Amino acid sequence: MPKKIFFTPGPSALYFTVEEHLKKALKEQVLEVNHRSAQAEGYFKEASDNLKQLMNLPEGYHVFFLSSATEIWERLIQNCIIEKSFHLCYGAFSNRFYDFAIKHGVAAEKAEAPFGSIPADYEIPQDTELISMALNETSAGVTFPAEDIYKIRESHPEALIAIDGVSAFPAIDLDFSKVDSAYFSVQKCFGLPAGLGVWIVNDRCLEKANRKLAAGHSIGAYQALPNLVKNAKKHQPTYTFNVLNVYLLARVTADMLEKGIDVIRRETNYKGLLLQHTIATHPQLSHFVEDSRLRSKTVVVARTEGPSEAWIEALSSKGFVVGNGYGPHKGKQIRIASFPTHSKEQIELLADIITGITL
Amino acid sequence: MPKKIFFTPGPSALYFTVEEHLKKALKEQVLEVNHRSAQAEGYFKEASDNLKQLMNLPEGYHVFFLSSATEIWERLIQNCIIEKSFHLCYGAFSNRFYDFAIKHGVAAEKAEAPFGSIPADYEIPQDTELISMALNETSAGVTFPAEDIYKIRESHPEALIAIDGVSAFPAIDLDFSKVDSAYFSVQKCFGLPAGLGVWIVNDRCLEKANRKLAAGHSIGAYQALPNLVKNAKKHQPTYTFNVLNVYLLARVTADMLEKGIDVIRRETNYKGLLLQHTIATHPQLSHFVEDSRLRSKTVVVARTEGPSEAWIEALSSKGFVVGNGYGPHKGKQIRIASFPTHSKEQIELLADIITGITL
Numbered sequence: 001m002p003k004k005i006f007f008t009p010g011p012s013a014l015y016f017t018v019e020e021h022l023k024k025a026l027k028e029q030v031l032e033v034n035h036r037s038a039q040a041e042g043y044f045k046e047a048s049d050n051l052k053q054l055m056n057l058p059e060g061y062h063v064f065f066l067s068s069a070t071e072i073w074e075r076l077i078q079n080c081i082i083e084k085s086f087h088l089c090y091g092a093f094s095n096r097f098y099d100f101a102i103k104h105g106v107a108a109e110k111a112e113a114p115f116g117s118i119p120a121d122y123e124i125p126q127d128t129e130l131i132s133m134a135l136n137e138t139s140a141g142v143t144f145p146a147e148d149i150y151k152i153r154e155s156h157p158e159a160l161i162a163i164d165g166v167s168a169f170p171a172i173d174l175d176f177s178k179v180d181s182a183y184f185s186v187q188k189c190f191g192l193p194a195g196l197g198v199w200i201v202n203d204r205c206l207e208k209a210n211r212k213l214a215a216g217h218s219i220g221a222y223q224a225l226p227n228l229v230k231n232a233k234k235h236q237p238t239y240t241f242n243v244l245n246v247y248l249l250a251r252v253t254a255d256m257l258e259k260g261i262d263v264i265r266r267e268t269n270y271k272g273l274l275l276q277h278t279i280a281t282h283p284q285l286s287h288f289v290e291d292s293r294l295r296s297k298t299v300v301v302a303r304t305e306g307p308s309e310a311w312i313e314a315l316s317s318k319g320f321v322v323g324n325g326y327g328p329h330k331g332k333q334i335r336i337a338s339f340p341t342h343s344k345e346q347i348e349l350l351a352d353i354i355t356g357i358t359l
Numbered sequence: 360m361p362k363k364i365f366f367t368p369g370p371s372a373l374y375f376t377v378e379e380h381l382k383k384a385l386k387e388q389v390l391e392v393n394h395r396s397a398q399a400e401g402y403f404k405e406a407s408d409n410l411k412q413l414m415n416l417p418e419g420y421h422v423f424f425l426s427s428a429t430e431i432w433e434r435l436i437q438n439c440i441i442e443k444s445f446h447l448c449y450g451a452f453s454n455r456f457y458d459f460a461i462k463h464g465v466a467a468e469k470a471e472a473p474f475g476s477i478p479a480d481y482e483i484p485q486d487t488e489l490i491s492m493a494l495n496e497t498s499a500g501v502t503f504p505a506e507d508i509y510k511i512r513e514s515h516p517e518a519l520i521a522i523d524g525v526s527a528f529p530a531i532d533l534d535f536s537k538v539d540s541a542y543f544s545v546q547k548c549f550g551l552p553a554g555l556g557v558w559i560v561n562d563r564c565l566e567k568a569n570r571k572l573a574a575g576h577s578i579g580a581y582q583a584l585p586n587l588v589k590n591a592k593k594h595q596p597t598y599t600f601n602v603l604n605v606y607l608l609a610r611v612t613a614d615m616l617e618k619g620i621d622v623i624r625r626e627t628n629y630k631g632l633l634l635q636h637t638i639a640t641h642p643q644l645s646h647f648v649e650d651s652r653l654r655s656k657t658v659v660v661a662r663t664e665g666p667s668e669a670w671i672e673a674l675s676s677k678g679f680v681v682g683n684g685y686g687p688h689k690g691k692q693i694r695i696a697s698f699p700t701h702s703k704e705q706i707e708l709l710a711d712i713i714t715g716i717t718l
Contacts, residue, residue, distance in 0.1 A: 003388060004388065006388070006391045008391075008393060010599075011390075011391055011392065011393055011394065011599070011602070012391065013391060014390055014391055018390075019385055022381070022385065026378055026381065029362060029363065029365070031370075031373055031377075031552040032365045032367075032370055032371065032372060032373055032552075033370065034367060034370055035370065035553055066426075067425075067426030067427070067430070067554075067598075067601075068426070068598045068599050068600070069599075070581055070597075070598035070599065071426070071598070073580075074579070074580060074581075099580065100580040100581070103577060103579065103580040103583070104577050104579070104580065105577050185599060187599060193390040193391075193601075193602065193603045194394055194599045194600065194601060194602050194603075195426075195554050195555075195599075195600065195601030195602070195603065195604065196554075218462060218463050218464050220433070220462065220463070221432075221433060221458065221459040221462040221463065222429055222433075222459070224462070238429075239426075239427045239429035239430070240369075240370070240427050240428075240429065240544060240546060240553045240554075241427070241553065241554065242426075242552075242553060242554030242601060243370070243552065243553050243554070244552045244553075244554065245554065
C-alpha cells in the first residue's frame, strides 16, 4: 500500500528528512547511549543552540526538554504561579491550561471566546502573576495576533507572559523579548514522532520560581526551574529523557537552518493562503474563522456542508489524511495542517483535489 | 565500525528485535498516527495486555504509560500520599524518591543503608501511608529480596507498598498481589529506547487518590489517578505520549511472551551467576555487594583494583560497553547489565574476556 500523507494537525507527517536520520541513528546506536553521556550532551546542546538560532531567542533564554506541552502547563503552574493567573481561552487547549491551574488550586481567571474567535473586551487584573495565550489554537485554527500579545506586554509589564506555540513555532514568528516563556511539542511543525515537549523560559521565570521557593512553597523536584537551569547549563536533562527525539530535533533544526527560516515562513504564508482560498471558493466548504486576521496559516479549518467524515473519507481514499473538527466540532469541520514538512507541491495537489470533490 | 554491545545498566542494548520492529513502524507510518486514533488505542491495549500476562498481574491492576520512572515518583506523591511516607534507601534511586517526597512537603521518613547493603533494624511507623523500596537498586547492584517485601506487607496491611522495578521487571519475579504499585522505565530490561515509564497501580491506590481529593487536596490534573484510570479503560493516554515506544513495547512484550517468561528468568539466573563467578575468581576484581543473598542478577557490580576507567576502556576496545560506578563509586567499580536482550552467548563471551584481562 502506498504511504498516506498526513495533513492532520499533529501528530502530522514526519519532517521529510526524519526517516533518513532515524536510520542513521540506528546505525550509530543513538538509541542505546546513556542520557548523561558526552554524546547525549552533544545532541542536547545542538538541539538547544539550533532552536535558539531558528527562533531568534534573546540572551538569557533557556531551553529545556520535557515530555509534552501538557507537562509544561503543570511546570508553569508549579514554578511560576503562587496565587493568580489569567488565561485567554478560545479553544480546547487554552481552556485546558486554565482547568489545570484550577485543579492545582490557583485562583485562575479567564476571558473566554467561543471556538473560532478570540476574547474581546476583557480586563486583565494588574496583580495577576502569569498571563497565557496560544499563538495558534490548534483545536480551532485561530491565531492570536502577535501584535496583540505585545500590547498586553506593554500594559502588564510585571506579569509573566507564557505562550502556547504548539502548532505555531517555528513557522510563525514571535518576538521572544516580549514574552517570558513559550512552549511547544515536536509532533506538529517540527515533524517529529510524538513524545517530547520544549520549554523556553527567561530569567524572570527563574527568579519567580526562586521567590516562590523562598516564600515556603513547593516548586516540585526534578522539574523545578533552578534544577532545570542547572542541568541545561551542562547540556543535561533532569531525567532519562527521549534521547532519540532530541537527536532527531537536532538534525531537523539543522535542516531547517540550512533551508532558512525566512523561506519556511514565506512558504507557510503561501500555503496557508492557498488553502484558505480553496475553502472560500468551494461551494460546499466555508471558513470556520470569520475574521480573516485570526485565520491560522498552519491549521486551516473549514466547515463542511454535510458530515465532515465524508470529506475525510474521500480525501483518505486518495492518500491524503486530514483532521476532523475538535471536540464539539467533530463531524462538522475538517482541519488541515500546513506545516514546514508539507511542500508547496503537496499543498497545491491537496488544494486541487479538494476543489475537484463534490459530495 | 562494527557495532558495540551495550552492557550498561540502562539505557542498555536494544532488545534484539527492536531494529526490525522500528523499520516496520516506519513503513506502517506508526510515527505519524494520532495518539487518540484506533490504531494507537490498539498499541496501548496490546502493550498493557501483554505486560499483565508477562508479569502475571492480578485482576484490578491498572497499567499506565508515563514519561519516566522519575515522573512516577512525583505522581505517587501527588496521588497517594497526604502526609507521611516511609522509604527504604540503599542507593541513589531509592534515596532520590525520598528527596522528592521532602521537596513536595511530605513528612517523609527513611531507613538508610550504605550502597551495597540494605537497611537492617528499622521500624516502619504503623500510620505511614506509603512504603517504598527498590526490587533492584540500579545504582548499587543490590536486590531487596521479595520475601522481605511480603513480610512488610504482612506487618503493615494498611499502608500502600510501591516498588521500584526499574532494572528488575520482567526478569525478576514479584507477586503483585502483595504490593499496591510498581513502576519501571523501558530502557532497562525491556531493551527499548529511553522515553517511557510504566506505572502499575491497584484499586487501593485509586481509592487513596479519591480520598485525598475529597479531603480538599490537589491530586494534580492530567496524571491524577481517576483521570488515568478513566482513559486507560478506553486504552487512551492522558497526553500526547510516546506512541512509537508504546508500539515497540507491544511488539517486544509479544516477543517475550513467545519466548516464555520462565525461560527469560532461568537465563537471567544463569547469566547473573556466571558474571558473579567471573568477578569472584578474577584476582583484580571483587564483589561490591558482600551478602550473596542481596547480589543482583540483572546489574552485577564489581570493585576494581585500580581505576575502573581502565577496565571500561579495555572492554570498550573489544566492543563491550559496561557501566561505571554510580555517583561516589565512579572510578572504583564497573556495573554490568545482564538484561533479557543479552544472550547467554554474549554474557559467556564477556565473562571470558573479563577473565582474560590483566591490568
